[in-house]
Amino acid sequence: MTLKAIKTRIYPTAQQQEKITANFGYCRFVWNQLLDMQKQRHANGGSYVNEFGMNYLIKCLKQEYPFLKAAESTSLLHVSRDLHHAYQKLFKEHQGFPRFKSRKFPKQSYQCNAVNHNIKLVDQHYLKLPKLGCLRFKAGRQPVGQIKNVTIRLSATGKFYAIILVDTDIEPLKRTGKAIGIDVGVANLMITSDGIKYPTIRFDKRLSKKKHYWEKRLARRRRQAEKEIAWDKHNQVPEPRELADFKNYQKAKQMVAKYHEKIANQRDNYLHNITKELVEQYDVIKIEDLKAKNLMKNHKLSKAIANQSWRELRLMLEYKCAWYGKQLFIVNPRKTSQLCSVCGYDDGKHTLDIRQWTCPNCGINHDRDINAAMNILKATA
Structure with missing residues (x-):
């Protein structure tokens, strides 16, 4: 059996897009909280918390921040795993310190595991995903094999993709x-x-x-927008505009x-x-x-x-x-x-x-x- 990733274009409804965007935010929030915790522990002379320790801390975060209960649960576990891998690269390969994530970054993604058939192909054009239900998708080839996980990704052009990882047989x-x-x-x-x-x-x-x-x-429109933003701050507007408003x-x-x-x-x-x-x-x-x-x-x-x-x-x-x-x-x-x-x-x-x-x-x-x-x-x- 071979692991193979198949990239599909998905077309979520407006309500599903809101749920996907919210889940991006939940994962980003947990990443930033865990990273901040690791940095504070290091500054205070504490030891590094491994992946399993961070998984336990996610439960505490859900109690402290109830809105995290709306997130897809396995996607938060992937956050702790990714942060652990980032630290392992820092320790072993000196790849650079992990950085905080921003909501302004154009590419957003989260990953969820296939558990109890929560991810499955309904037919050739519809895919069932946890917390989202059925979504219409388009792909060059149909996913064949056992689905392991799915990565939901938003590109810089505003397109949504689902990268499906399947365990399948490939003939030599x-x-x-x-x-x-x-x-x-x-x-x-x-x-x-x-x-x-x-x-x-x-x-x-x-x-x-x-x-x-x-x-x-x-470049020209950004320069003009920055002037307008500076003018709003000069006039002490209660809610000055941001670049996203232009x-x-x-x-x-x-x-x-x-x-x-x-x-x-x-x-x-x-x-x-x-x-x-x-x-x-x-x-x-x-x-x-x-x-x-x-x-x-x-x-x-x-x-x-x-x-x-x-x-x-x-x-x-x-x-x-x-x-x-x-x-x-x-x-x-x-x-x-x-x-x-x-x-x-x-x-x-x-x-x-x-x-x-x-x-x-x-x-x-x-x-x-x-x-x-x-x-x-x-x-x-």
Whole structure:
């Protein structure tokens, strides 16, 4: 059995939207209360309270704040689990201190467990969720298998999604007996050891004019709104306006988010198509372990490198290979562009403007990227 997440678009009624928004607030309130408690305990010399201790504190919070009883109960347990994981990353990986959450953050979410069939598919178009009842949904594929949990998410564009995690059987793909090495780049997204080059598509540039049109209006409308807010405070208005009260600013903000979302969706679709094709055709895939963080220091290429989404490409290959019974190896990229893939001669470091070079030892002319992909194929993880 394999865990698989299926993203569905849900269409809640106005009453259901109010309940979802309220549950976002309940989870955010519990997170902030627990985080504040942990910080105060640390300041007073106390020890860290683990996940089970925080679960007990949630019961106390419900007694102190009765409005929390209206929340979906398992969603509050997920808050303590997420906070515990955040602290574990801080302790073990030094990832940064957990921060308080704000209601102004455009993306909100909560997660609830499937208990006693409280989450189930009514039919092909309706989904039953706890505290909400039946909601109409739309998905590219129907969830098949045992439902484990559901994450309700509100995007920056105001759309509601339900990410359903199911435990299902995935049939392994047929064996082809082929292996491939992959070199990632900027001019081309991927170059394989078979000589195939997958071109880079700049989705951000395709919509850059429309996005920039709304970004200018967003900046202008925000500036005007801040002046109005400052004027209200100067005149000591009892309830001064906030940015959320300016509809033209909110519209521009949503339009900018819409174009960002469209760019991200187009990029993800392109990566999904490429990775599925690779997993179907090859049994063994080797890809270089490229550190994008170091390359992003080159400010002339940083935007182009960020557009490539190399990390997302690698993550997709990892879980798809695990699903379909294929093997993925991560290879150190050191000297892959310098060694001759035929005789192994080290020609030294080449600058980025050199795209082809001839091996002085064996006389073979190499395409820089294809030669690197062939070296990656020969390398061991």
